[in-house]
Amino acid sequence: MIWRYGLFALVLLLGVAAGVRDSVDGWIARTELPSVLAETSVEVRDRHGALLRVFPVEDGRMRMGVRVGDVDPDFLAMLIAYEDKRFYTHKGVDPLALVRAGMQALWHGEVVSGGSTLTMQVARLMENSGTGRWRGKLRQMRMALAMERRHSKDEILALYLVHAPYGGALEGVRAASLAWFGKEPRRLTQAEAALLVALPQAPEARRPDRNSRAAAKARARVLARVDAPDVVLNAPMPQAMRPFPRLAAHLSDHLRAETPAARRFDLTLDASVQRAMRALARRAVAGQAAGVWAAIVVAEHGSGAVRASVAAPWYQGRNAGFVDMTRATRSPGSTLKPLIYGLAFDQGLAHPDTVISDTPVAFGRYAPQNFDGQFRGDVTVRDALQMSLNIPPVRLTHALGPAHLMEALRRSGAEAQVPGGVPGLAVALGGVGLSLNDLVQIYGGLARGGTAQPLRWMREGALPELASAMSSAAAWQVGHILAGIAPPAGQGAQVGRIAYKTGTSYGHRDAWAIGFDGAHVIGVWLGRPDGTPVPGAFGGDLAAPVLFEAFGKLGVPLTRLPAPPPETLILSNAALPLPLQRFRTRDAAFRGQIDAPVVRFPPDGAVLRQGRDGVVMKLQSGRLPLTVLVDGAPYLTGLRRREVLLSVALSGFTQVKVIDASGRAATVAFQID
Template sequence: MRGIAACLTVATVLLWLAAHGRDRLDIWVAQTTLPPVLSEVAVEVRARDGTLLRAFPVEDGRMRFAVRVDQTDQQFIKMLIAYEDKRFYQHGGVDLWALLRAGTQAVRYGEVVSGGSTLTMQVARLLENSGTGSMAGKLRQMRVALALEQRLSKDEILNLYLLHAPYGGAVEGVRAASLAWFGKEPHRLTQAEAALLIALPQAPEARRPDRQPAAANAARSRVLERLGLAAGNRQPDIPRALRTIPQDAPHLAAMLRRDRPAALRHDTTIDAQLQRNMQELARRIIWGQERGVSAAIMVADHTTGEILAHVGSPVFASKDGALGFVDMTAAKRSPGSTLKPLVYGLAFDEGLVHPDTLINDAPVSFGGYAPQNFDGQFRGMLTVRDALTLSLNIPPVLLTHELGPTRLMAGLRRAGSRPQLPSGKAGLAVALGGVGMSLHDLAQLYAGIAQGGQARPLKVLSEASDETATRFMSDVAAWQVSHILSGIAPPKGSAATAGQIAYKTGTSYGHRDAWAVGFDGRHVVGVWLGRPDGTPVPGVFGGALAAPALFEAFGRISSERAPLALPPKDALIVGTAELPEQLRQFHSRDAIFAVGPDRPVVAFPPDGAVLRRSGFGVPLKLRAGALPLTVLVNGLPVITHLRARDAVLALDAEGFTRISVIDARGRSASVEIRLD
């Protein structure tokens, strides 16, 4: 009753001043020192459709979101004014008649029947965080309310109420309340939701739905009854839990806040639903893995350069030793075999090889550097296409030796990547992953290959301008690489078929990183698995772990695959025998291949022989070589574990044929014949 008495007293004083001392009242109001009306609001990171991805709280951990009247459900605004302040648009900040009515009713009935505070007075109280029980406090609120009305528009005053009204706990403002209690933005509220948001600010803790559901329901009902909206309507249940404000794309949000500290809102190209799908996939693919294993996923639309999903770790916390706060889309790690497509693409452009050029996968040394294949075996003479498909190590090192490591590094930089060299100097090992690359770098590189050899920087901010594309590979070479990668068989159990997705896997030295990067006609996806601290994960392979995750990611993007690009009109699509002579077989300038007196030799048929087709096949006679032997025809194995030095090959097709043999020590020999 003390507050009502104060209201009556102050109202009487103001009425007298208004009637007998208007000038004094105006001077008194004009001299009012207003509290700050510009308040800190949460920094927001939003998806491409405006959906809130993540928000950073203001002081004391409160969630207060920027909001305006035109962003709020207009039914809610009408209900709020009708319930709290019917004469809001008529009074000048203080409704004297409402104060007198409230006081008279309180005296008559012995209790508070209706309040006398206007919305503007409530704003004054919220801005100053002041009480209302004393005469001095009430007078101060009225003075501030009158001053606010002189200096702000009605909508600006409503904006302040919508921004500061308390809704329980750390929730402040109607937008934070709508997200926290209903999980949605406040521009489309039901009558019941609007009524609850009108009732809560009057007693935010006593009416908190999660703690005092009965009180919240009763308060909501009173609002609806007074507004004549409750008749015969059964209202939905009161929300029983305070929802968590969206916390998606945490690594990306932290990066944007760090890079643009003055921005209150970051509008991104992220697809909100796809982001959540990829976050769930990252959590799933590490399930059952050893302690400390993390994962990262990036998805982009390579036709526009827009990043659609950015997952730096499965959980944004240092859980189970996984260092989840580390953004593994940006961490520089050894990319393993994922750079081989660039090596081959540059070699195609330089005219060193063609996809059907024969290249020798045999022991080789470059001044003491002797690369080995992953399985320790050697395949002998085979096509470049097969060398990339099988991810062999010797052929790309041979090509990098011809190109020069600095050419490969320049190609990476032109593709938009930012490689880091541990020693500061590029060597042949770069071809096999001896350079620091991030998942973002690899997604950038593969997006450029998908776009016909043109690199356009991937972007995550919607307002970022489109940059001019930089060519780092010809469209023919890019298509040749894509065509080879699309022929790699999908992982077992994948719904995709060969030819739909061009992809490559990689495993770094010591099983520290497992990679898979690929693209279809529209999207590029990159997946990384490993430990953020760089310690090995025994048994981790890109093909076994990252590739299935890559194909699942594509499946979550869409069940339909955008077709890969068609071959450019000037692409040379012929077999080995039809290639120009200088492209039929690659010869390194000064690579030293291992030789020995007992290396295998094809005694028959001799190299260059022209044989007549007999219908009985072609006899094969071999000399030397450690048993067992493997025989390949045009790069494909036709006999394995051969423990004799003669055999008959089922050959009867007209034209050129390459016959290769590899012994148990990886040494090889080959001949090319023609059948007429």
Template sequence: MRLLGYGLVFAAFSLGLGAYAHNRIDIWIEQTELPLVLSEVGAEVRARDGSLLRAFAVENGRMRLALRLEQADPQFIAMLIAYEDKRFFKHSGVDPRAMIRAAGQAIWHGRIVSGASTLTMQVARLLENTGTGSRAGKLRQMRVALALERRLTKDEILTLYLHHAPYGGPVEGLRAASYAWFGKEPHRLTQAEAALLIALPQSPESRRPDRHPEAARVARQRVLARLSLKPDHRQVDVPYRMQTFPQNASHLAATLRRKAPERRKHHTTIDAELQRKMETLARRAVEGQASGVSAAIMIADHETGAVLAHVGSPAFSAEDGALGFVDMTAALRSPGSTLKPLVYGLAFDEGLVHPDTLINDAPVSFGTYAPQNFDGQFRGMLTVRDALTLSLNIPPILLTHELGAPRLMAGLRRAGTRPELPTGEAGLAIALGGVGLRLSDLVQLYAGIAQGGRALPLHVEQQTTTPNPQHFMSPVAAWQVSHILSDIAPPKGVAAAMGQVAYKTGTSYGHRDAWAIGFDGKHVIGVWLGRPDGTPVPGAFGGTFAAPILFEAFGRISTDRVPLPPPPADALILGTAHLPEPLREFHGRSTAFSDTANSPTFTFPPNGAVLRRSGFGVPIKLRAGVLPLTVLVDGMPMVTKMRGRDVVLPLENAGFTRISVVDAAGRSDSVEIRLD
């Protein structure tokens, strides 16, 4: 009886001692200071379909990408747990069975055969960046593992492992590893790919397949063998190089990250496939060009304002020099002749001219400013339609003088652009490119023209709200401009029917910038070529340098053009002779009531005359006009300081010829003849 009593006392003491020990262990675990369990991940910029455009590294250049557990391949998760920690979902952070098994195997074989670290212990080691060689280090991992299991769910612990496991070099985490070694997201891995990614974290440097391919093969096969998985007959060899992470739309990605450095994900409107095509096109555009020549391309859906492709330069790396990092879609440049459509559109709205109004392309000056055409020639009287098609300089300057330069600047701002003046004061020269604009501004402007004069803001990030666009040009004026631009012939060698694409080219002063901007019924595209440092590119014209790239870009969107819209119901479609009297010929408001009776006029030959070549030249007879007179043939002066009103011009070449006369007061007349 007494022995029974002693036994009960001993049992009670033992239970109490066990409870005391258990309580002390609980306190020991609860007092554990855990490392930071919020994984820092690199910012990502994604395309409209969710695919990765560019990923940014975290501190020390490590590549670690955010991953939700459901994004990982279920087969990989099952293989990982079966290989690394079969009792993961049963133990509390430390697995006594695994420890006993590992110790027994070590005693039996005289060497370590398998480890006893659970996945949770591995997470503890990764979070604290500690080794496994010392007993103190192993004890610390066990303590942290036990604490992690109490404070986190199994899925959260597994997610930490998938973020921090090392895979060689700067690569950490399953998602970054899948990109680095296989160039894809980790939601669909083959057995061989999964096996390699399970084996790598145990010895990430000595098993790197790009440096130690045989060690990688052996480690991969060991995983498959232990899991009793037969090699897939489609199994390929281990990758021989670490792939680069996606770097598409790099300039745009850098801009978005700079504007919002705290954001981890940027969801853009970029079409990933189209972006890659345009980056390839930009690289090809500068092949064989002079040193330092760069290119930029931008594409938008003008119906929604979504930017679909954004190429700031042909390359984005130090190997291409510092200028490769310059985003030329956002650089201030002279737009050359690309603003002329806006000038004409505003003039149409003001009732100054109609597309078939006659306007005089003749020498003119405004104080000390005497604009010239690009080729130095003058065409005399011609329609506004032809003036825009030929990209003449004098007519838009005349119209800007009537509109007022501030009116043109206001039109630019209402269109959604951000013009910057070099002198702070708007002058007539802005019509010819004397203002700073960006490629993105010009795409914005032409998108508005394509949308019937509506300034729909372009956007690169996905948005839920729909802006209410304002008109900067009437639908009729916008259609008239579009219709004229669609009649411009495509560049030589381009198989594209006129009427499908409305476009305009431009060349800035000194051949520093070559532009081509165009649109069809769906897309608007802008192309720029030049040197980012602003030095000239001799021989670079928008029509020959940038326009072919523009049409090739349209071809890479689709070979089937979305047609331009039909004319609005209230569009006035009449020839010159049938226009209302005030619209038949542009005189300018300031000269509308001036005395025109003394303007020089041809009495012979009449306009449209067909003359036979006589060998003695073509006689010219004039009346009125203030002497001296200047006679031009096809825009080039042939007779200057003429004190009479009769002259014989030495013209003998067959074909059409335009003859113009300008008097000392700047008034002019012209005729077109044909010599047979």
């Protein structure tokens, strides 16, 4: 077989020399070439051009697009010097190389050098044909001659750079450089370039992770051709293939499913921030109950550009890691309360220093309770939001109308889902489905003065602003209140620098923390993707520390929160207009307080001696049934008479509040001697 190879080369050359040019030209012209438009890996890149994700092509192969200008010039020079030194002068077949290879084969009795040009190698790679049999070699020469007529030298070289095999599933110099050296092939050392020149001739036999000695010998032959110094010959060999990056894997899957024809996605994400947030999510679930997962979204609220999107601590293969928890619909718990208060400020129903009642109340069959089952009586709106009380925001939602809250969610760009389709007062406390992305966008709107900027993941083109959900003054007041919430333990230095709110959904299924400074908004979710409860999980305990740590991982200092807009009403309760000093529903304002309950006995401030059976309280007016609180705790509910015996053991200073069915109240304080 070897003598045939040499004889074939000689006959071909003699035939050409004998004047069969016209026949050869026709033979070449009739050559059918395979398509050069091979599929290359879909790439996902961050805002700086760094790779976030690479998708394999058919059969799981990594074949990445590359241009000649993207590759180190020294590598190209070394490749041509070693493989095909007359590449830029021959027409696809190098007669001198073929004669040399044939004569060497005849003399040594074995193939010493192949005689194939780079163009012939490209022809073989494009057809995926073998290298040894003379019929295949003839086909490669015919294709090489045809390719040289139809493509430029740089186009042929680029095809080699894309298709050359480098071991395992690697095809092309970019995939090889990333897998073996962890970097793009723009800048390669001499040793790295030499290994990449040597590998394609025997990609499996010379794999450095499996046969380091064979790889080193092949590399040495290439380096000898370019007279490299000895220190390069002794350069360390890569010991293993590096995994291709798989950052923002869930987001990449989503974008690719939306636009399957796209070959590259340039995102707003920052690879370093994405990597830091993924590591943070993994630390957050370490030591938690089985199946607890975390998700984190970081965005610039000025532009809506997302800097990090961690949908799960791990991607597939572990529990429910395939679920994208940035898009999953969950109950937001208390995280909608800031939106409710902002709407109430805009509607003139309340002000941060308005007094509102945190007392038992029923709206038909719906009787909201605070998380701890306690009541605080009269509190300011500011304190009600900072303590995350439940009854005040439900009172405000009743006054606003649940539909008004849903419309504000729509204007904020949230895709809210209401069970049954008809919103009720329960939406105030989390009775609506929202995603982590929704909540980040809503809080981004608060940070931007009431107008949200849609979240965007693609670099090209900014999205238009959404409709305003509230005025800039109302948004600032809400943010100012949230900035006054005490940070988690160990974060005392951040007091007043991050406006944030936590939330816990019904049954401890979701723990939330959403916050913003002057530049970024971050959302954190912890829970189980399947929605099963996590007993004892609270947003303040689980999610808030992760939120503050996330701000510390951004790589930039916290940005100052904005100053109040000029129109903001900043007054104490006593200086407020009378209608804003105490919250009253609009109908109550028109009716006045003529029918409000009155405590006829004991008088306010009295000093009493407790009788044998207790203290008798006499009441007047008020809509039945009545509720009686003693020192903030429920004493009697459903009371339908206007005289009651307080038979509890009372001593010292005691406060008693009576609330009627309309939510109106009367309070007296007395002392037991």
